[in-house]
Amino acid sequence: MSALGDLAELVRAPAALSVPGDVVAGAAAAGALGPRTAGLAGASVLLYWAGMAANDWADRRLDAVERPERPIPSGRVSPATAFGLAAGLTAAGLGLAAVTGGRRAAAVAIPLAATIWGYDLAAKNTAAGPAVMAACRGLDVLLGATGGRPVRALPAALTVAAHTVTVTVLSRREVAGADTSLPLRTLAGTALVAIVAARPSTAPAARPAAALPVALAGWYAARYGGAQARVAADPSAGRVRAAVGAGITGLPALQGALTARAGAGLLGLAVAAAAPLGRRLARKVSPT
Numbered sequence: 001m002s003a004l005g006d007l008a009e010l011v012r013a014p015a016a017l018s019v020p021g022d023v024v025a026g027a028a029a030a031g032a033l034g035p036r037t038a039g040l041a042g043a044s045v046l047l048y049w050a051g052m053a054a055n056d057w058a059d060r061r062l063d064a065v066e067r068p069e070r071p072i073p074s075g076r077v078s079p080a081t082a083f084g085l086a087a088g089l090t091a092a093g094l095g096l097a098a099v100t101g102g103r104r105a106a107a108v109a110i111p112l113a114a115t116i117w118g119y120d121l122a123a124k125n126t127a128a129g130p131a132v133m134a135a136c137r138g139l140d141v142l143l144g145a146t147g148g149r150p151v152r153a154l155p156a157a158l159t160v161a162a163h164t165v166t167v168t169v170l171s172r173r174e175v176a177g178a179d180t181s182l183p184l185r186t187l188a189g190t191a192l193v194a195i196v197a198a199r200p201s202t203a204p205a206a207r208p209a210a211a212l213p214v215a216l217a218g219w220y221a222a223r224y225g226g227a228q229a230r231v232a233a234d235p236s237a238g239r240v241r242a243a244v245g246a247g248i249t250g251l252p253a254l255q256g257a258l259t260a261r262a263g264a265g266l267l268g269l270a271v272a273a274a275a276p277l278g279r280r281l282a283r284k285v286s287p288t
Contacts, residue, residue, distance in 0.1 A: 021255025032148030
């Protein structure tokens with residue numbers, strides 16, 4: 001039997017704080033905020049955890065060489081348990097999405113789950129890997145938009161997807177370290193993402209709180225961008241892992257900016273509050 005703490009490490013439990021904001025941002029942009037949003041956010045978390053477990057199951061032989069301390073190669077979680085947990089969480093996530101959001105939500109949750117598994121089993125170590133992972137996050141935003149007008153959530157989905165590309169590209173150098181040009185490229189991408197999230201909204205409901213998206217996007221850029229700048233100065237593996245962690249735990253600030261930009265300022269602040277909490281929890285369980 002695997003201990004609960006080992007399973008939490010397997011699924012990178014604290015990193016799930018970066019997930020509900022996808023759904024909230026999508027719902028806010030699509031005019032779909034309501035009781036179903038919480039259920040869809042829960043489904044998103046279950047699918048995220050499923051992806052983490054499937055990732056470690058797929059990488060168990062590589063991790064035995066590069067990360068022998070991980071739950072599967074260390075013997076704390078068996079491969080069968082990891083695969084069963086991934087499958088069970090996937091089924092639970094799809095079921096919750098369907099029950100909460102009906103056919104429209106299921107129509108997004110099913111390709112989301114397929115994309116998550118496709119990344120873990122086939123795409124991760126290919127040139128398509130960052131794009132596939134970005135598609136996972138983009139679909140996650142659109143999952144929240146299924147109760148309204150999803151087309152309005154496309155800009156938010158693309159913004160979160162662009163952020164995800166930078167994190168995924170960096171994550172490929174977590175073990176070996178990077179060259180100086182890589183963090184400079186991802187830093188440029190982060191700056192562009194922050195500018196897009198902070199730009200003025202045309203929605204009348206968002207105008208009174210126009211400064212809030214700017215502040216939250218600036219917070220996101222300072223936290224994640226600062227970590228990438230430190231990689232540019234010292235592109236060691238440890239600095240890269242820290243930047244990847246900052247990209248994961250700092251994502252709620254970006255999601256909060258997008259939510260506030262759609263006119264839900266207080267909710268945007270609540271979403272962004274997950275960023276410092278995630279950083280604290282990441283000291284106990286690594287998000288990478």
